Amino acid sequence: MSKKPWIHPGKMIEFVLQSLFKKPATVNYPFEKMKMPEKFRGKLIVHPEKCIGCLICMKDCPAKAITIKKIGDKQFEAEIDLGKCVYCGQCVDSCPKKAIEITPEFELAQIDRNKLKVSYNAKPGSPDSAPDKA
């Protein structure tokens, strides 16, 4: 840094003009879908039939986003509030039965608040009921 380089104004002119001819670095997002890396932590999916009701996930969740309710013997209903969840994946790690799975889906914006509350319940009898989609 000691030698004084020749200081001339507008140093960026060549660099800036080059990018006139290059394709802009913009991704045409909403029109072409953009995918996050496959192990990205996005929306959580709960498989209620694997849940044994040990409530470790409720204890470890830093944002109190997941609540497990008992709706029958050995049947549990999991409710995740996507507005409270911080997508840290701690519940995925501490669940002994691997009942919670994390997907890279990140487009969760909603206009009204309670659409963010997603619940997964295993109706008695049906092995894997489709979670009622938000």
Added chain:
Amino acid sequence: MKVIDKIVHWARLKSPWILHFNTGACNACDIEIIAALTPRFDVERFGVQLKATPRHADILVCSGPVTRQIRDRLIRIYEQMPEPKFVVAVGTCATSGGVFQGLYNVLGGIDQAIPVNAYIPGCPASPMAIIDGVVKLLKSLEESE
């Protein structure tokens, strides 16, 4: 006057100027909001411009769980914005307080202080999620005309 209203409505949807306000956030969402302006995402394609004063802005983009000290400034900023104004809560903290729920100095979510039109969860909400949220807000305004 039907045509005039249609044109003004079209113009309102095509040039949503945003004002960014951080109400006590950890500034991850704020950096993602500004990252949405940079070349890779470039929200100027939708006419979005980051404006400096509430007088020029249409959409107030807030992040953060509204600490007690900033609650009044948030209300004052919201009041200073001229009509047809909307509020977008960016990030889990703005939606519900996120990990900071229950702390003594935090009110937990923007909707505790001002009415909110769109919620974008995510910690932080990535620039793509923010664009998706703004687009959903504009689409819902289009239908509700």
Added chain:
Amino acid sequence: MTDAETIKQKLEAKFNYLKGSVRLQREKRLWLETAYDKFAELFDFAVKELGFSFLCTITGLDEGENLGYIYHLAQPGGIVLNIKTRTKKNEPIKSITAYFPSGNIYERELVDLLGAKVEGLIEGLRYPLPDDWPRDQYPLRKDWDAKVLEKGSYGEMHGENVQMPIGPKQIKGPTSFSIAHKNDVTLPIGPQHPALKEPESFSVALRGEKIAGVELRLGYNHRGIEKGCEQRSYIQDIYLIERICGICSHSHSTAYVSAVEEIAGLEIPKRASYIRTIIAELERIHSHLLWLGVAGHEIGFDTLLMYSWRDREAIMDILAMLTGNRVNYGINQIGGVRRDITPDQVPQIIKVIETLEEQTKYYIQLALEEVTLIQRLSGVGVLSKEDVLRLGAVGPTARASSVPRDTRKDDPYAAYAEMPFKVITDDHNDVYGRTIVRLGELMESYSMTKHALINMPDGPISVKAPRKIPAGEAVSRYEAPRGEDVHYIKSNGTENPERVKVRAPTLANTQAVSKMLEDRYLADLPIVVAAIDPCFSCTDRSISIINLENEHEKVMTWKDLRDYSVEWYKKQGVDFSKMKRRQFP
């Protein structure tokens, strides 16, 4: 015999009541306890003779009927001496601002959060609690609970000098009155201001374009995280501590986790500390590129913001691939890391780093040759070497005034002991120097990350950690992109920590901001504030008042301010007293 032991010898030789009670918990960490009446002499000996020239922070503890204070003093060589002392709850303690001027923030915080009484602390605005917080409520006390606040939405607004009662009840007086001087204009900047990415408010007394005085009021970001940590388990705390600041989230979580591992006596595997170092350096790269863009934006050079943030996106993708999230990585857990770096990811990272290396070389060229950039940056925010030592500035702000203070070299953590890197310093002492230091550090981070990726040992990535951490305490220091970050953790054997104290780098640097702003132009305020790369969500505290004519700053209530300005205008011949004021409904 390491020099920590020689210091221990010297201490025990000088003060015989300390015989055997000086604990060397790990190399470079000395713990000792003393009664408060002997504390002053011990503190003076440590600072003057033993050369502990840097005050990391002061931690306050609520120990039942008396208040405990821990003074963390550090040597340039990296040794930290923690002096513990305690007094009765209402017994005052003496301020140490004589030795360390930057200590007044830490002491004002003790006053506000713990109700300590500190003699010799200059009066000033409240910190870090909001203005309308009831005066006698101390949140960090064990017996305090949040029910008190339910009374009104913010508790009763009493108190003899509740200043500037903000909110609808505020009477709207003339906006351009002046506090400091007759012909000054007091300009409120913030908490909503385009230059500040975060809420903090400066009230700047201006004489024409020159800054006469700056009053910095923070606390907008104060969320009460330390109280929150005491109510959550160690596992939940990782995610709370990680979200103190969005840009340096890995710094806080690594410092917290390594302190807990030190208490629990866990030895984390080599590969885990290598992965932590790699993520730390990747975070430094993205943080410095981000700073370069913000600095460009502050001086109106938006092209630099656009290009540096376009390049930064490549690093964000790498981090999202490695850790699962662009920011707030959540890669740390007590006892190691949660995700491994697979061998096929390594070439991708190295390719991205090489392209970034070319781009950063171009930015260094640009910083040396672009005329308007140099004009706006050089000679601005000057901080001499003595000021850095006196005010305790850290990180690139200190290194740009040729003070080689870098925790990665002095007190290596994770795998930095085996990392070949040199500490970049510069002698410009101003914002231009800080730019050069940050760009230099970028180049160092690139080479360090490549080195770490290539010779990363194999093996497990984490060790099983107990849910209940045994009783103990530890101090951990980390070199965040903005400077040295100190965490103090005290555990009591249960699942929740007893005390978590975080001192963020920007807290140390904010003292220097007021020094740098002396008789600068208003146009320089954004770039000087941006030059310390403030992260006020880390800091959510700190207050500093400079009055160049050191006129004693009086604390005025809103009514006094209004009456003062009415008379002042009357002297100017304009009578405002009959002015109709619109009463809020």
Added chain:
Amino acid sequence: MGYALFNIFIFPGFLFLGVISLVAEYFDRKLYARLQNRVGPPWFQPLADFIKLLGKEDVVPEEADKKMFNLSPVFALTAVMTAFFYIPLWGAQAIFSFNGDLIVVLYLLTIPTLTFFLGGWYSRSLFSTIGAVRSITQLFAYEIPLFVSILAPAMLANTWSLSEMAAYYNSHPWFWLANLIGFGVALISLLGKLERVPFDIPEAETEIVAGSFTEYSGRLLAYFRMAIDMEAIVGASLLAAVFLPFGLGLSPVLGFILYLIKIFAIIALLALFRTVFARLRIDQMVEFCWKYIAPIAFFQVLLDLVLKAFVIR
């Protein structure tokens, strides 16, 4: 009579000026975005911004002086529009011309800066007061070099009327090359007048929010923004008329196209400056203008005097 009305209102008058300034703003923002390697706004963006602002509620602060607050944008708009008639766009004849219309145009182009000052001062907010004061300090720095550099070609053509100047340079080809130095000075002063980046100190976004426009919103803000866009077109065509008076004899259609190329080249230059430079401080700007730009302008006058005295008998 009808033709003059058509001239005033439709073709080279208000409607044309309005449309061309919106197109120029789009061209400027698109080029600025493309230079920063991003896509930039769609073609209708300036029109959408203008209509949206017209449709928004305009808030007048309680402490502001209502009359001045509302009138300043209108003054700015009218001043810029009237200045457009005296400038010969293509061909050597403007709509109106009389001896001395050059001085009238220069002063009409100064009025917008004064209205920024009045608007900012009377909106009583701190930021706009400081912005207003800054725009006046900046006015003194760039106005003198602009006047002097424009008067030099006028002296060479021995007339105070723009149209006669255009006729003179039309009959003496290659004489305008002597004024290229003046063209550089005028371009830099135009940067100051339009408050573009190296000199956008009065509305420095990161220091004083939006300068004198902080309190403006809705219709009034729309007028101010339109006034600045129009000022860009009028300034560019003034510079084109004074410093690049070649190809005036062509047919109206070709002349019109050449005129468009000239002003869009000037707008492109302004956009390039906006991309490449950082914003200067007010003291650096004033120092730069008086230390470098003013002497060069006076040198240009000297050059023209020498040319007039010795070279052209």
